[in-house]
Amino acid sequence: MSAKDKLQLFETRQNFEAKGHEPVVKEFWTSRQRQGHSLHEISYRACFKPQLPEYFIEKYTEPGDLVADPFLGRGTTPLQAHIMGRRAAGSDINPLSILLVRPRFNPPLLSEVEKRLNQITAEAEILSEDEELLVFYHPETLSMLFNLKNCFIERIKQGCFDNIDDWIRMVCLNRLSGHSSGFFSVRTMPPNQAVSIESQKRINKKNSQIPPPRDIKAIVLKKSKSLLRSGTPPAYEYAPALECADATNLFYLDDESVDLVVTSPPFLDVVDYRGDNWLRCWFANINTESVKWTPYSSTEDWRAFIHLALAEMCRVVRMGGRIAFEVGEVRNGTVQLEREVVRAANGIPLKVEAVLINQQSFTKTSNLWGVSNNRCGTNSNRVVIFKKLE
Numbered sequence: 050m051s052a053k054d055k056l057q058l059f060e061t062r063q064n065f066e067a068k069g070h071e072p073v074v075k076e077f078w079t080s081r082q083r084q085g086h087s088l089h090e091i092s093y094r095a096c097f098k099p100q101l102p103e104y105f106i107e108k109y110t111e112p113g114d115l116v117a118d119p120f121l122g123r124g125t126t127p128l129q130a131h132i133m134g135r136r137a138a139g140s141d142i143n144p145l146s147i148l149l150v151r152p153r154f155n156p157p158l159l160s161e162v163e164k165r166l167n168q169i170t171a172e173a174e175i176l177s178e179d180e181e182l183l184v185f186y187h188p189e190t191l192s193m194l195f196n197l198k199n200c201f202i203e204r205i206k207q208g209c210f211d212n213i214d215d216w217i218r219m220v221c222l223n224r225l226s227g228h229s230s231g232f233f234s235v236r237t238m239p240p241n242q243a244v245s246i247e248s249q250k251r252i253n254k255k256n257s258q259i260p261p262p263r264d265i266k267a268i269v270l271k272k273s274k275s276l277l278r279s280g281t282p283p284a285y286e287y288a289p290a291l292e293c294a295d296a297t298n299l300f301y302l303d304d305e306s307v308d309l310v311v312t313s314p315p316f317l318d319v320v321d322y323r324g325d326n327w328l329r330c331w332f333a334n335i336n337t338e339s340v341k342w343t344p345y346s347s348t349e350d351w352r353a354f355i356h357l358a359l360a361e362m363c364r365v366v367r368m369g370g371r372i373a374f375e376v377g378e379v380r381n382g383t384v385q386l387e388r389e390v391v392r393a394a395n396g397i398p399l400k401v402e403a404v405l406i407n408q409q410s411f412t413k414t415s416n417l418w419g420v421s422n423n424r425c426g427t428n429s430n431r432v433v434i435f436k437k438l439e
Contacts, residue, residue: 087279088153092240093123094320102126102311105373114308119296124150126311136287140294152219155212165213166266184249185234187262220269222329235260243328297357302365313375318344355393372435387431399435
């Protein structure tokens, strides 16, 4: 740990010791890559590892208990809960999250994926308003993407969209753009962030590159095989409850019905979810302007939002149940959001049981972005554990 990290940790300890909330610092779960179930390997900005919810699910719940996440993202918490024999629920303001999460609870056979892909041709005409996408894709690749997109839209209209379509669309959303030949695009940014058209033009010019043809069917099958290498999730009598909803209005959950919440909200204005997901939303036929993302640039506004979200979580959590609320440092460590989370809980019948700081080693993602270990909030886990008062 660097001197700067030690100083920040000392300041954090002082802050919480004064309130009786001394943080516990150690490696609670491994930071090693690919240690969880393979179905988790879907890219999304600012997502946490499956070992994080696994730790709290194992500690605080029993099989059959209900585990929820109102900031669903890529669905790590409900999927891990389902794998561990718990009931699962989750929601996100972005409908894209549901498209990334739902298929992994009911994946098709590889043979079914291959058969469906072979039924889709690549003879679609590229619309003039989408010709700019050729900065990412070879014309043949873009034509195939159009056919896939239109096929999904038509099958939804006809009422015959099934779990095979759902899976293929999810895998395509994960392979739309990236930094290797395993993606549909020319080399660009890592897959959890789609750059703008103008930015990609600059990347292409800098690297003297043009989009090569990609075998979409082969890429989808390869990624499907990788996702399924740990096997399919268990079949339970209860299906996950997944909804598109604001975290301050969890209408799909009854009062005191949840045993554990494991979640992580947007960290102020650190991530531009609308900008990062524009290409995925294009393919999924989602109008990004209709999604009510609200980036908060001030800690006061963010804390007010978190207060409302915590109040709603408190409503749905049973007496004695827990909320594991994960955040990180932002703005080069000048804002430590775990402090703001504790302040946001004022007036809500929640007791701070602990503040955990997961001390972790280098990760694949941090190396890729050139982020040194534990220097940025997105490379550390800081979790406030609340218990609902009896």
